Amino acid sequence: MVLINENYLKLPGSYLFSEIARRVNQFKAENADADIIRLGIGDVTRPLSPAIVDAMKAAVDEMGRAESFRGYGPEQGYEFLSEKIIENDYKPLGVELNTDEVFISDGAKTDTANFPDILGVTNIIAVTDPVYPVYVDSNVMAGRTGAFNAKGQFDGIVYLPCTEENGMKPQLPTTKVDMIYLCFPNNPTGMTLTKDELKQWVDYARDNKALILFDAAYEAFIQEENIPRSIYEIEGAREVAVEFRSYSKTAGFTGTRCAYTVVPKEVKAYDSQGNAHSLNSFWLRRQTTKFNGVSYPVQAAAAAIYSEAGQKEIQANIRYYMDNATIIREGLINAGYKVFGGVNAPYIWLKTPDNVSSWDFFDTLLNQANVVGTPGAGFGASGEGYFRLTAFGTRENTEKALERIRTRM
């Protein structure tokens, strides 16, 4: 008799964004004329920029000619792309990497969810609370947690609350943990850590032989000085951290799909005898067995991000979104909301007024303003009473949404 993976039975109800889609669809069915503005799921709206489109089409043309056709590529990705990543995303930060420390993939969601495949199931994980749900759910599926409890959390996970009280900055755990998920600039709070603050985490990991899974998907949106763009700017991080990055938000690749993960050769995990093993070779083995590389035209498109024209175009898009962030942030402040984020990140995290629950605020915002956001409770127990808006809408919709929030809420 074939058995299922019973860990899946621990997962409560629907996945956050499916539940949002369900409620929005129900509202639409009952209000066919409503002009709904989505500032929820965090999908971008700016099209692929011309340099990227041209490069991708040229690569498709190459695929149509026998002499330039490319079949299976390296599972780890083409060097033409990993070289550009190192040169443009890391060298300017003073971070040296080799191409075999960079793994091109189809998404940071895929990578953050799959990376624990190579780690033991008894590791204790720590996550910030609120947190991107994929970190938690993928570990539940893998059996790295206990049951879903009455607090709306999973037994066995160490949650690190990020609230108004601590300025949305997680405190070091008081019990030992083995795998620590950090995402900065943060989804959903939009907040960042300074280099000194991040260094505390690297030091903790070194002292405890822990692993940091650092999600830097939003680094391109950093506007201020002294905010680390990569965890490898912190001394010693190469020994204890893997870093996930994505073109989804940076270059509008949510529908094009390309990302990468950095696994320095120094990063180690241990077997039960205490022997150290390089995670780089484990991840390579995992990827060569369970993945077949990213579509060549997609990798060619990603490489074009680093061209002079590509850089100019994507920086213009980032400015566009960050101007949206300012509109949302200032609009909410002027309307009397308490807000976080939106300065170095495309996310604005607001405190719901009068302590209403975040799903109630979702329903009110949808009904009265016809604006879709993301309830903070969907990101964890400490997200209750908070709400996320994203800067990825069009300018027109963003302005309209804030106007409606001002006048209808």
Add this chain to the structure above:
Amino acid sequence: MVLINENYLKLPGSYLFSEIARRVNQFKAENADADIIRLGIGDVTRPLSPAIVDAMKAAVDEMGRAESFRGYGPEQGYEFLSEKIIENDYKPLGVELNTDEVFISDGAKTDTANFPDILGVTNIIAVTDPVYPVYVDSNVMAGRTGAFNAKGQFDGIVYLPCTEENGMKPQLPTTKVDMIYLCFPNNPTGMTLTKDELKQWVDYARDNKALILFDAAYEAFIQEENIPRSIYEIEGAREVAVEFRSYSKTAGFTGTRCAYTVVPKEVKAYDSQGNAHSLNSFWLRRQTTKFNGVSYPVQAAAAAIYSEAGQKEIQANIRYYMDNATIIREGLINAGYKVFGGVNAPYIWLKTPDNVSSWDFFDTLLNQANVVGTPGAGFGASGEGYFRLTAFGTRENTEKALERIRTRM
């Protein structure tokens, strides 16, 4: 202290194709002038056909305009593609499916390797021997096997030998198994099962509440009558089988990356209390959490396969490859080799002469004929003494390779 997944330590040495690459690179370093012909890894050589190129470029253009830009798509894939799959790949076989039973992905390797994520780790797996290594290695990684033993097999796996004696057709297991991997037309032997033969497996699975993971990646190459193209042509298969298909070989997508997996709603697996659960909803949960869908232009390219022009073009490519298969098959027979496959599949499986080991034959073939093939032993213990050649080379190279085998071996 962060622990690694110790199951990875059970995996011996390199992955098959990495080892081949290593030997070929070494040979090239020592014989810079050698004109090496690769009939090994099974990568295609025909470029993407014009209908596919045009559709993909048009989709990239859509991505470059705000009004037609697509961000996150459904993780399960776009309905425009799953509808075409159902209409073209299944309806003509008398198989009815709904779009939510089709999951578009970036590759059959990815899907066959990841699908067991939703299944219990105590399930006993059965694989044919020889077998596509990914089925075995992914289950080793998941902890579904014991150690690698002196026979070159993993303890705990039920191997079903496919040899000259049984005409490369696996016999039903004599002990109970829970997960059965079947790939027909087969990689590496190139052999097929009849509907009656496949029905025995479906009946076994129904009688034993087992699951069949049916890899139909090569169905497009079937030339003869009465060979099932889908396992769902067999009565009752909807209750016990998932089916993996791929555009890699069918339409030259090895570098473009698109495939799909069919999970009928009737397919069940059981919890430890014996309650049945629909694998369709488990797989949907897995994919929505750990995957973010296939690149839109890639899905648009895949949809073009089903256009009138697309069908004409890919059928011409399939004929081209199957003509290569005939050249290889007949060339080998005339040269005195015992061969299997190559009639309904792009693979030709030959018995090595004088019982030399398959890696020795690999080295001899590389050294004397400068032809790269795949040693049968790489596919399992019963593959020892066999060797795989593929029909995916160019016509010129295929003819040249056979001429060299005739004259230099």
